[in-house]
Amino acid sequence: MHYKSLEEAVIDLEKHGQLIRIKEEVDPKLEMSSIHLRLHQSGGPAILFENVKGSPFRAVSNLYGTIDRSRFLFRKTLSVVDSLVRIKTDPAAAVKQPFKLLQAIPGAMSALPMKSRFSPVKYGNTTIDKLPQIIHWPDDGGPFVTLPQVYTEDIENPGVAKSNLGMYRVQLGGNDYISPSEIGLHYQLHRGIGVHQSKCKEKNVPMKVSVFIGGPPSHAFAAVMPLPEGLSELSFAGALGGRRFRYCYDVQGNFISNDADFVITGEVLPGDVKPEGPFGDHLGYYSLKHLFPLMKVKQVYHKKNAIWAFTVVGRPPQEDTAFGNLIHEITGPVVPASIPGLHDVHAVDAAGVHPLLLAIGSERYTPFINERKPQEILTIANHILGFGQMSLAKYLFIAAKEDNPQLNIHHVQDYFTHILERIDWSRDLHFHTNTSIDTLDYSGESLNSGSKVVIAAAGDIKRKLLAHKPTHLILPKGFHHLELAFPGVVCVSGDTFTGYELATQQIGLLSNALAGQDLNGIALIVLCDDHNFCAKNINNFVWITFTRSNPSHDIYGVGSFTKYKHWGCEGPLIIDARKKPFHAPDLILDPEVEKRVDKLFTKGHSLFGLG
Numbered sequence: 001m002h003y004k005s006l007e008e009a010v011i012d013l014e015k016h017g018q019l020i021r022i023k024e025e026v027d028p029k030l031e032m033s034s035i036h037l038r039l040h041q042s043g044g045p046a047i048l049f050e051n052v053k054g055s056p057f058r059a060v061s062n063l064y065g066t067i068d069r070s071r072f073l074f075r076k077t078l079s080v081v082d083s084l085v086r087i088k089t090d091p092a093a094a095v096k097q098p099f100k101l102l103q104a105i106p107g108a109m110s111a112l113p114m115k116s117r118f119s120p121v122k123y124g125n126t127t128i129d130k131l132p133q134i135i136h137w138p139d140d141g142g143p144f145v146t147l148p149q150v151y152t153e154d155i156e157n158p159g160v161a162k163s164n165l166g167m168y169r170v171q172l173g174g175n176d177y178i179s180p181s182e183i184g185l186h187y188q189l190h191r192g193i194g195v196h197q198s199k200c201k202e203k204n205v206p207m208k209v210s211v212f213i214g215g216p217p218s219h220a221f222a223a224v225m226p227l228p229e230g231l232s233e234l235s236f237a238g239a240l241g242g243r244r245f246r247y248c249y250d251v252q253g254n255f256i257s258n259d260a261d262f263v264i265t266g267e268v269l270p271g272d273v274k275p276e277g278p279f280g281d282h283l284g285y286y287s288l289k290h291l292f293p294l295m296k297v298k299q300v301y302h303k304k305n306a307i308w309a310f311t312v313v314g315r316p317p318q319e320d321t322a323f324g325n326l327i328h329e330i331t332g333p334v335v336p337a338s339i340p341g342l343h344d345v346h347a348v349d350a351a352g353v354h355p356l357l358l359a360i361g362s363e364r365y366t367p368f369i370n371e372r373k374p375q376e377i378l379t380i381a382n383h384i385l386g387f388g389q390m391s392l393a394k395y396l397f398i399a400a401k402e403d404n405p406q407l408n409i410h411h412v413q414d415y416f417t418h419i420l421e422r423i424d425w426s427r428d429l430h431f432h433t434n435t436s437i438d439t440l441d442y443s444g445e446s447l448n449s450g451s452k453v454v455i456a457a458a459g460d461i462k463r464k465l466l467a468h469k470p471t472h473l474i475l476p477k478g479f480h481h482l483e484l485a486f487p488g489v490v491c492v493s494g495d496t497f498t499g500y501e502l503a504t505q506q507i508g509l510l511s512n513a514l515a516g517q518d519l520n521g522i523a524l525i526v527l528c529d530d531h532n533f534c535a536k537n538i539n540n541f542v543w544i545t546f547t548r549s550n551p552s553h554d555i556y557g558v559g560s561f562t563k564y565k566h567w568g569c570e571g572p573l574i575i576d577a578r579k580k581p582f583h584a585p586d587l588i589l590d591p592e593v594e595k596r597v598d599k600l601f602t603k604g605h606s607l608f609g610l611g
Contacts, residue, residue: 001076002242005120006214006261006307009073010048010060018069019046019060022606027053028143030593033136033312035600035607036061037589040312040319044610048307055132059308063217067325073217074326077110077242082330111235113160114244119258120303122250127300128172128180131262132308137280138590141289142174144279147309149212149223150185151255152196155203160247163255164192165233167223169279170211170264175289176274184276185209185268185293188439197268197293206267209295210254214261214309216241224323226331226388252298261306266297278584283352283547284315285584287440290447314587315543316349324349335390339383341376343401345390346409351542354392354438358409359384363400363458374400374428374456381454385432392438393452395546400458413486413538420465420488420523422457425557426568430454433552442584443550451552463488466521476513478506479527483535488523490572491534491541497578500553507556507574514558515571525574534577548577 003009013019020039026032026049039047040062046069049059064070071078133143148170154162171177171184187193193209200207212219218241222233234245246258254265276292311319324347336342341362348356361380363372377398384390384398397419399407407418430453437443437450444450465488473482475492482492492510497503507527514525526545528534534544549555554576557569600607 003073003216003218004243005216005259005303006060006309007305009063009217010046010307013046013063013069013073014048016072017045018072019048020044020606020610021048021050022600023050024600024606025051025053026600028055028059028132028134030135030138030590031597032059032061032132032134032310034589034593034597036312036319037314038597038601039607039610040065042610049132052132052308055130055308056126057130057132057302057306057308059132059134059310061310061312062319063309064221064311064322064326065319067322070221070322070326074221074240077218077240078330080242081236081240110242110244111239112244113232113234113238114246116246116248116258118246119248119256121256121258121260121263121301123304124302124306125300126302128183128264128297131172131300132310133172134310136312137286137314137587139278139286139585140174140280141171141275141277142177143172145170145172145211145213146311146313147213147220149215149219149257149260150187150193151210151212151257152193152207153255154196155199155205155207160232160234160255163232163234164196165223165237166193167220168193170295171276171279175276177294181297182274183264183266183295183297184274185295186276186279187293200268201270204270206269208254208267209265210256211264211295212257212260212262213264214307215257215259216243218243219245219257219260220309221323221326224320225327250299250301254298256301261303262308263299263301264297265299265301266295268293268295272296280314280587281440282313282316282318282320283355283440283584284543285442285547285586288442288584290439316352316539321349324353335387339380339387341380342384344409345384347390347393348412348542348546350412350539351546352441354389355394355441355443355546356542357384357390357393357396358412358415359396359398360401360407360409361398363402372400372403372459373424374398374458377456377458378430378454381430381456385452385454392441394437394441394443394450394551395453395455397455398457403458403460412542416489417465417487419455419457421461421463422459423455423523424457424462425573426561426570428456429555429568429573430456431552431567441547442582443548443554443580445550445553445582450550453551453555463523464521465523470522473517474513476509479510481531483531485526485535485541486538488521489526489541490522490524491526491528491531493529493531494527494578496529497576497580499581503576504556507576511556511558511560511571511574519558519571522572525572527574527576527578529578545575545577548579548583549575
């Protein structure tokens with residue numbers, strides 16, 4: 001179905017039993033997010049909040065909460081968009097497969113943004129403080145917009161052709177913001193909006209910014225979509241929605257999305273920053289308070305009967321997991337087509353996406369050497385770490401397709417088994433130290449600063465992984481209990497981390513103690529705060545291991561050595577994934593709020609029988 005508005009999508013979902021209305025008044029401070037989290041976790045429907053405390057506007061969440069619901073929203077256009085993306089990535093394919101080109105023509109027509117005088121979003125004006133002030137986690141710095149479409153233009157090439165539409169979070173209040181005239185924008189300078197801001201800063205002129213909320217579901221999806229070079233977000237929104245992106249400019253020169261439910265216009269002045277955050281983020285921790293650009297608000301437009309769209313961000317899986325799954329379905333062939341020899345790559349959602357990448361590449365150098373070992377896949381790994389948002393990866397595992405053509409990067413435990421059976425820890429670790437990492441990752445000791453490691457495995461199986469708990473191991477003082485997470489991987493509880501100097505001494509004692517014991521079949525040891533939690537399932541394992549460690553500082557090994565600046569170890573690898581004092585806090589729900597929300601799930605209330 002081609003939706004003209006968010007309202008049409010809401011009605012369609014309700015008609016098909018995929019939306020629930022909450023008529024009771026709900027507090028946007030923690031209660032709305034609590035309801036969302038429960039219904040999302042249970043695979044429940046989209047949620048329309050009809051009575052938001054303190055705001056005259058309705059709100060909807062969990063719109064994209066499952067991959068099936070996301071596919072349902074775009075059921076008429078997914079195949080067309082798939083053809084369009086493939087042709088954009090590989091134009092020669094259109095010549096080889098003319099049917100694909102014909103199939104893509106309707107999408108190409110919808111992809112043309114259309115300037116239009118009719119602008120439903122200009123129906124009314126409001127102020128920032130009248131919008132739903134949704135606070136998602138107890139220690140958030142204020143209310144945030146979590147499904148924004150943030151629009152900017154290139155001051156040197158104005159107009160839609162060189163514009164950027166991105167999903168960068170927006171803080172509506174709290175901290176030092178002067179309400180309702182100031183809001184905060186969170187983005188990195190390497191993103192499209194950051195490039196636009198840099199040009200404005202060089203010329204010492206304000207950057208005009210427009211923030212859209214709501215509108216046809218394809219608009220929010222386009223804002224988060226990693227697109228091939230030359231395909232704009234506005235074009236993609238039109239193609240995916242089966243309806244051209246309609247826009248105009250207001251009298252102050254700000255770009256307006258005519259089909260949005262809300263448009264916040266304003267500008268960012270050169271060098272104008274204020275503290276933004278904390279914010280409960282997708283790694284499962286708070287991103288802390290830091291200086292980010294300040295937006296001076298000019299106008300807040302809204303359409304008649306506008307609906308505020310939001311989601312809740314937290315430890316995966318969350319609603320953005322469905323976003324990611326659909327993105328992979330659409331763009332799956334794009335990245336391998338751009339990197340020679342790469343067959344597939346997977347940013348592991350359960351590990352917070354950016355900390356952990358799994359990849360499969362070709363290893364075609366092997367006929368010319370006596371032993372199969374990583375060679376070509378190391379070149380591919382370097383290319384991956386220089387490609388778009390994959391450059392944010394902290395741990396990159398890469399395997400050779402020739403060793404197992406059936407290997408599936410989405411079967412995470414099987415993938416690790418494949419790697420750990422073949423890895424040579426003395427040879428196959430390749431570090432990037434003192435480099436930049438994701439702003440939201442606090443495993444390094446300062447903002448944006450940390451390390452990366454490539455772990456590459458190619459060749460025959462070297463070991464049979466231990467499939468039972470190694471009860472024979474004797475742990476030294478400071479290390480308490482252990483559990484097998486899955487074959488070859490042992491989680492060990494240790495004393496609380498207090499500093500790297502002591503940690504190095506402690507893990508040195510552990511390494512020496514283990515070196516004299518039977519480690520046959522053990523490939524990886526994860527030092528953690530709670531061995532049972534870490535080993536409970538694969539999601540816990542990847543979350544603890546790869547969000548709580550900085551490779552250069554937290555990787556150790558039994559029988560470790562440094563030779564010609566190459567670090568390796570002869571025995572099992574040890575990763576110290578204990579919480580560090582400088583790490584961001586975990587996201588924990590407020591128990592009093594949970595008790596209040598419980599009532600909505602009781603008989604006689606809107607959510608009875610759900611969650």
